[in-house]
Amino acid sequence: MNNLLKQRFIAGMGFEAARRLGSSERHGHSFWVTVTCEVPLDVLKQALASVCAVWHMRDLNDFFIEPSDVTLAQCIRVTVQSQLAHVGDGGDREVSVELRSAPNVGVCYEGAQVCRWLSADFSAAHFLPNVPEGHQCGRLHGHGFKVKLSVDAQACAPERLAGAWQHLHAQLHHSHLNHIKGLENPTSEHLTEWLWQQLQSVVPLCSVEVFETSTAGSRRDAKGFTIWKEVRFEAAQPFDGAGRYTGHSYLARLYLQGETLDAQAGWLRDFADVKAVFKPIYNQLDHYALDAIADLTAYDSATLAAWMATQLSGALPELSRVDVFENESSGAAVFVQEGA
Ligand SMILES: Nc1nc2c(c(=O)[nH]1)N=C([C@H](O)[C@H](O)COP(=O)(O)OP(=O)(O)OP(=O)(O)O)CN2
Numbered sequence: 001m002n003n004l005l006k007q008r009f010i011a012g013m014g015f016e017a018a019r020r021l022g023s024s025e026r027h028g029h030s031f032w033v034t035v036t037c038e039v040p041l042d043v044l045k046q047a048l049a050s051v052c053a054v055w056h057m058r059d060l061n062d063f064f065i066e067p068s069d070v071t072l073a074q075c076i077r078v079t080v081q082s083q084l085a086h087v088g089d090g091g092d093r094e095v096s097v098e099l100r101s102a103p104n105v106g107v108c109y110e111g112a113q114v115c116r117w118l119s120a121d122f123s124a125a126h127f128l129p130n131v132p133e134g135h136q137c138g139r140l141h142g143h144g145f146k147v148k149l150s151v152d153a154q155a156c157a158p159e160r161l162a163g164a165w166q167h168l169h170a171q172l173h174h175s176h177l178n179h180i181k182g183l184e185n186p187t188s189e190h191l192t193e194w195l196w197q198q199l200q201s202v203v204p205l206c207s208v209e210v211f212e213t214s215t216a217g218s219r220r221d222a223k224g225f226t227i228w229k230e231v232r233f234e235a236a237q238p239f240d241g242a243g244r245y246t247g248h249s250y251l252a253r254l255y256l257q258g259e260t261l262d263a264q265a266g267w268l269r270d271f272a273d274v275k276a277v278f279k280p281i282y283n284q285l286d287h288y289a290l291d292a293i294a295d296l297t298a299y300d301s302a303t304l305a306a307w308m309a310t311q312l313s314g315a316l317p318e319l320s321r322v323d324v325f326e327n328e329s330s331g332a333a334v335f336v337q338e339g340a
Pocket residue numbers: 128137186187188189212213215216227267268269270271272275
């Protein structure tokens with residue numbers, strides 16, 4: 001197998017603006033926008049900043065009759081794309097846009113599809129009955145779970161999505177998950193599958209995500225399952241050619257993908273295994289300077305993510321993507337593609 005790496009930078013930015021939608025009163029939002037594209041991070045940030053600057057502290061109805069999340073995301077995408085048309089060899093750039101208009105709602109524009117998402121919480125107890133003896137998840141414990149439900153934005157209004165979730169929240173909140181039919185082995189993967197089955201005929205579903213802890217979770221979509229595990233580390237980064245350094249509290253997010261789950265365990269791979277495989281890499285990074293790593297050729301987040309993906313792909317054949325963030329506004333994603 002030859003693993004090809006495709007890298008994309010991720011830039012995030014906020015803006016404050018007012019709007020009136022339908023018959024609602026004029027109200028204010030703290031919007032947050034994330035754009036992903038292959039162009040260098042500083043170029044991407046500049047393009048995003050030029051859109052956000054125009055709308056910041058303005059009334060969005062001065063620009064649009066109905067400044068819905070979908071309209072704003074579409075406009076950001078087209079504007080960023082046109083700003084990037086002159087970069088490198090030019091041509092159309094694939095730009096993904098995620099717009100969060102409130103802490104729990106937003107839209108995501110990827111490829112040709114615009115998805116509307118709703119995030120929500122529920123608190124519940126569970127244990128995993130099929131883990132090896134002594135595994136911490138074999139004991140009865142609990143989580144403040146988060147879910148993120150994404151639907152086709154053109155075919156599902158926010159109220160319909162919220163209504164569909166209310167019904168499920170009533171079943172899950174303050175429950176013992178193992179007692180719910182279909183959740184006898186309530187791994188994150190089984191929870192996403194259960195939610196997928198419950199919602200599929202009710203709303204035009206794109207994906208279901210379950211955040212079991214603040215560092216690990218699972219996603220179910222039409223292609224199958226993705227899980228992620230996050231690890232934070234503190235490192236110094238060479239800043240320029242003159243010997244200056246800066247530093248970041250980095251976040252690495254490792255994604256594993258598969259169509260089917262281990263029948264016994266009910267998961268793709270134990271989150272704890274993913275963390276254990278990452279540990280030797282973590283040990284080289286945490287509280288070190290990045291230029292102490294001999295085979296790291298540059299110190300930006302894309303190079304770091306690619307280096308991690310190369311180190312990890314042998315031990316984690318299901319690895320599909322590695323994200324590295326320097327902070328909330330600056331990061332990169334490296335996609336692992338199986339090549340010929
Ligand atoms: N693929 C899966 N692996 C694990 C699941 C799961 O549902 N799917 N569940 C668990 C446990 O329930 C556990 O609560 C979460 O695991 P883990 O990320 O290992 O939890 P920690 O709090 O120990 O992780 P930190 O790295 O300290 O944040 C186990 N695996």
